[in-house]
Amino acid sequence: MKPDIQHIVFDIGKVLIHYDPNLPFQRVIPDAAERQWFFDNVCTHEWNLEQDRGRRWDEAEAVLIADYPDREHQIRAFRKYWPEMVSHAYEDSVAIMLALIEAGRDVTLLTNFASDTFREAQEIYPFLKIPRGVTVSGDIALIKPDLAIYETHAGSFGLDPAKSLFIDDSAANVDGARAAGWQSVQFVDAQTLKRDLAGYGIAA
DSSP, X not given: OOOOOOEEXXXXXXXXXXXXXXHHHHHHSOOHHHHHHHHHHTSOHHHHHHHHTTOOHXXXXXXXXXXXXXXXHHXXXXXXXXXXXXXXXOHHHHXXXXXXXXXXXXXXXXXXXXXXXXXXXXXXXXXXXSSSOEEEHHXXXXXXXXXXXXXXXXXXXXXXXXXXXXEESXXXXXXXXXXXXXXXXXXXXXXXXXXXXXXXXXXX
């Protein structure tokens, strides 16, 4: 029998809002092969993750410019054009979150996000201000799927892990939540999420 869920925790990127660095970089680096090389070798996922862990953008840029001085313009374009990377909200997922809040459910957010870009995202997408609260990885120098970030979120918002349901698009982050004693489901699309919630007796 599944536990009685008292707390629902949403990830943000690729669950509530779209994220794709290729969107502005199709203009910055038009050649697809060169653009892929750039993301594989210069502004990599691992490099960007350090901003989610709290590294300042000026420090992050300096590290890369030292190694790739001829790519300075392209490196700085990553932060400069970041708002274009979060091009739209997933309206059906947002509708589920807002319906849960309207129904009186306790909803919070737990996200890997740089501190400054998260605040920009809140201005672009005001619905990110509606849940009871948010843990932003860049604010606390912890990232998913580290166990400590789930423990920090639970402690900050008074969650009972066993009665908390976490929704994230990343299998690794879902596994991290489960290791922390939470219930967790991997986000695929809104219809799947509705079925997953229904499996816990939650109407959305």
